[in-house]
Amino acid sequence: MRITGAQALVKSLEMQGVDVVFGLPGGAILPVYDPIIDSPIRHILVRHEQGAGHMAEGYAQATNKPGVAIVTSGPAATNIVTALADAYMDSIPIVVITGQVATSSIGTDAFQEADTTGITMSITKHNWLIKDASEIPQVVKEAFHVATTGRPGPVLIDLPKDVSNQMMDWYWPDSVDLPGYKPNVKGHPRSISAAAKLIKEAKKPVFYIGGGVIRSGASAALKTLVEKCNIPVVTTLMGRGAFPDDHPLCLGMPGMHGTYTAITAMQKSDLLITLGARFDDRVTGKVSGFAPEAKIIHVDIDPAELGKVRRADVPIVGDVKLVIEELIEALDKGEAGELDYSITQEWHDQVKKWQEDFPLRYEEDPKDGSLKPQYVVECLSKLAPEGTILASGVGQHQMWGSQFWHFNDANTWINSGGLGTMGFAIPAAIGAKVGRPDKMVWAVDGDGCFQMTAQELVTASAERIPVKIALLNNAYLGMVRQWQEMFYEERYSEVYLSPDLPDYVKWAEAMGCVAFRVETPEDVIPTIEKANQINDRSVVIEFRTDWREKVFPMVPSGATNDEVVLGPMFEGR
Amino acid sequence: MTNASPNLIPMSMPGGKSSTEFGYHVLSVLVENKAGVLARVAQLFSRRGYSIYSLAVAPTDDERFSRLTVVVDLESVTLEQITKQLHKLINVIKITEIDPRESVQQELLLAIVAADTQSRSQIMELAGIFGAKVIDVGLERLTLALADTPDRLDDFTGLIKVFGIIEVQRTGRVALTKLARPSTRGGMNRGKAS
Numbered sequence: 001m002r003i004t005g006a007q008a009l010v011k012s013l014e015m016q017g018v019d020v021v022f023g024l025p026g027g028a029i030l031p032v033y034d035p036i037i038d039s040p041i042r043h044i045l046v047r048h049e050q051g052a053g054h055m056a057e058g059y060a061q062a063t064n065k066p067g068v069a070i071v072t073s074g075p076a077a078t079n080i081v082t083a084l085a086d087a088y089m090d091s092i093p094i095v096v097i098t099g100q101v102a103t104s105s106i107g108t109d110a111f112q113e114a115d116t117t118g119i120t121m122s123i124t125k126h127n128w129l130i131k132d133a134s135e136i137p138q139v140v141k142e143a144f145h146v147a148t149t150g151r152p153g154p155v156l157i158d159l160p161k162d163v164s165n166q167m168m169d170w171y172w173p174d175s176v177d178l179p180g181y182k183p184n185v186k187g188h189p190r191s192i193s194a195a196a197k198l199i200k201e202a203k204k205p206v207f208y209i210g211g212g213v214i215r216s217g218a219s220a221a222l223k224t225l226v227e228k229c230n231i232p233v234v235t236t237l238m239g240r241g242a243f244p245d246d247h248p249l250c251l252g253m254p255g256m257h258g259t260y261t262a263i264t265a266m267q268k269s270d271l272l273i274t275l276g277a278r279f280d281d282r283v284t285g286k287v288s289g290f291a292p293e294a295k296i297i298h299v300d301i302d303p304a305e306l307g308k309v310r311r312a313d314v315p316i317v318g319d320v321k322l323v324i325e326e327l328i329e330a331l332d333k334g335e336a337g338e339l340d341y342s343i344t345q346e347w348h349d350q351v352k353k354w355q356e357d358f359p360l361r362y363e364e365d366p367k368d369g370s371l372k373p374q375y376v377v378e379c380l381s382k383l384a385p386e387g388t389i390l391a392s393g394v395g396q397h398q399m400w401g402s403q404f405w406h407f408n409d410a411n412t413w414i415n416s417g418g419l420g421t422m423g424f425a426i427p428a429a430i431g432a433k434v435g436r437p438d439k440m441v442w443a444v445d446g447d448g449c450f451q452m453t454a455q456e457l458v459t460a461s462a463e464r465i466p467v468k469i470a471l472l473n474n475a476y477l478g479m480v481r482q483w484q485e486m487f488y489e490e491r492y493s494e495v496y497l498s499p500d501l502p503d504y505v506k507w508a509e510a511m512g513c514v515a516f517r518v519e520t521p522e523d524v525i526p527t528i529e530k531a532n533q534i535n536d537r538s539v540v541i542e543f544r545t546d547w548r549e550k551v552f553p554m555v556p557s558g559a560t561n562d563e564v565v566l567g568p569m570f571e572g573r
Numbered sequence: 574m575t576n577a578s579p580n581l582i583p584m585s586m587p588g589g590k591s592s593t594e595f596g597y598h599v600l601s602v603l604v605e606n607k608a609g610v611l612a613r614v615a616q617l618f619s620r621r622g623y624s625i626y627s628l629a630v631a632p633t634d635d636e637r638f639s640r641l642t643v644v645v646d647l648e649s650v651t652l653e654q655i656t657k658q659l660h661k662l663i664n665v666i667k668i669t670e671i672d673p674r675e676s677v678q679q680e681l682l683l684a685i686v687a688a689d690t691q692s693r694s695q696i697m698e699l700a701g702i703f704g705a706k707v708i709d710v711g712l713e714r715l716t717l718a719l720a721d722t723p724d725r726l727d728d729f730t731g732l733i734k735v736f737g738i739i740e741v742q743r744t745g746r747v748a749l750t751k752l753a754r755p756s757t758r759g760g761m762n763r764g765k766a767s
Binding site for chain 1: 605608612613617651654657658660664666
């Protein structure tokens with residue numbers, strides 16, 4: 001069958017099982033947009049290419065399937081760079097297809113030409129510049145393979161316009177040809193035994209759970225392992241939901257704005273069972289002072305993560321789900337003796353005491369009647385149907401979202417952890433809703449973030465993708481304001497945004513959303529209930545929250561995790 | 574091979590130390606011979622903050638693959654982290670660390686040396702001792718070529734400096750692991766290749 005390269009691309013996406021792509025057409029990608037008309041693949045027309053990238057990420061995070069975005073060359077490619085960098089940091093499988101100028105024009109500074117493969121080399125797992133239409137099916141198959149196997153991540157295919165127009169003989173490859181790419185998925189048996197032995201001997205162990213557990217679909221296996229070992233669990237910002245917050249062994253999030261108990265339990269532990277986490281600086285604080293007495297079991301599918309930040313006593317390269325299953329088997333076999341729950345009893349008592357003494361707190365009944373952002377998130381969480389997905393931007397609202405929402409399922413918390421991309425929430429929520437139309441999708445957003453990507457709510461309205469946005473409007477770039485207050489002697493530099501410029505309600509309505517403004521605590525629950533009833537349109541609730549509110553606990557930058565600042569609620573104790 | 578006595582060679586000159594004393598490691602990296610592969614390797618080094626001391630690249634006998642010989646400066650980062658990050662590149666097939674004692678290493682040097690009628694014969698004599706070739710001759714200059722171990726090139730450079738080097742160009746080393754062979758005299762095979 002003779003078809004064009006563009007037809008071959010669309011057909012290859014169909015063969016790959018793609019049901020939706022996020023994109024925006026333009027000159028160099030024009031040939032590809034013609035066969036899209038005839039394809040069963042749903043195309044969602046975004047308003048900015050960055051939105052297409054984040055939607056693909058949101059889709060992938062909600063479904064564990066690869067998200068796909070198609071954009072044109074030059075400025076479109078550079079617009080999607082942020083999403084690629086974001087997906088690379090957080091190991092999100094997305095496939096981005098960019099148009100490119102004709103092969104004969106490459107290198108001539110042609111109109112809308114950019115060195116896309118060069119620019120994206122260090123923020124993709126791999127990228128391809130296709131020079132001949134016959135390569136297209138092979139490259140598409142390889143691109144999806146690379147994006148979704150091993151440590152997942154973004155890939156990019158750069159497709160010159162003349163290659164799209166070139167005729168080729170259609171084929172679908174049986175296999176990939178990647179001699180240098182063989183991710184190791186099974187843990188080494190000797191390491192598994194060594195890990196089992198450490199687990200049995202530990203008196204103060206903690207499970208340190210990262211996003212890898214969600215990417216590998218290991219939540220159920222993890223629950224079995226945790227309950228078998230009876231060991232407390234912390235879930236990182238990327239790992240929220242991998243283990244249920246409602247479980248008695250869950251201590252919540254560790255790190256800079258984690259719970260006192262999660263931070264301190266890690267810090268004082270004698271064994272960190274690290275599954276799919278990477279000792280990020282926001283988790284460890286000052287690395288040289290991090291968990292000084294802890295032995296480390298470190299399981300990761302990416303060998304480069306083992307020993308990158310902290311030397312592991314037992315490093316295990318493998319898919320965390322398979323390794324968890326292997327660990328369960330090794331413990332069941334009793335290779336290193338039976339599990340003795342009594343040796344951790346003192347530890348559990350200590351952890352429980354920390355939980356009782358230092359819970360997450362905020363002023364629940366402020367005398368001045370101000371609206372606390374933490375209260376908003378708490379109400380959102382309580383009123384949300386089971387399995388609701390929460391997307392988030394980056395900043396204070398993200399931390400409150402992670403702290404005060406109860407995550408009980410994997411793939412229900414979608415945020416930008418590693419790169420910290422402001423404006424992530426709205427497009428990511430839209431992508432998540434496209435992937436999981438059966439679920440309610442809320443986004444918690446800040447006023448700074450909202451102004452970066454709000455235009456995608458036009459996409460949501462036009463494409464009938466109903467998402468709900470809780471905009472915590474404190475009229476500031478709040479996290480930056482918090483740092484200026486605490487570390488720059490209250491010298492506020494360029495952080496004030498104004499509460500009513502723009503008018504968020506009018507703006508949301510102009511984009512086809514239902515919009516509400518909430519200014520008092522009394523209105524919070526009724527308005528959220530109203531929003532939860534609306535299923536045919538997107539909803540924006542603007543909450544005018546107390547601008548003075550800061551995120552606590554906090555481990556100041558550069559400090560060790562022994563120096564947790566608990567905040568005003570614990571002053572005078 | 575030349576039979577120059579080791580005591581002819583001044584060992585104290587800069588660059589005269591062996592690679593490991595300087596914290597250098599030699600990696601032999603087999604890569605797929607695809608467009609941009611060198612850029613990927615180079616960008617990885619710069620992105621992760623590793624420094625390349627020298628880099629040589631050429632296709633192997635199998636045209637699908639190329640071999641890079643990278644000499645890396647290990648001041649700031651472990652060799653393990655570099656090799657693991659390199660392995661993450663999809664086009665990297667195999668990475669071998671080349672132990673200087675267990676490998677053969679060669680590098681090519683081209684040097685233009687000032688050579689008037691008085692010094693010319695001395696220079697040619699020195700070239701002869703080192704096995705360097707005279708590959709170009711001008712009125713007042715000679716161009717010499719020497720392929721040998723990096724240490725020997727350092728030594729040679731130090732000696733011809735006396736006559737006045739106009740320009741010098743080195744390729745960076747290429748290296749392969751020594752062939753296994755039955756040892757008849759204990760550790761003698763582990764001696765310096767010369």
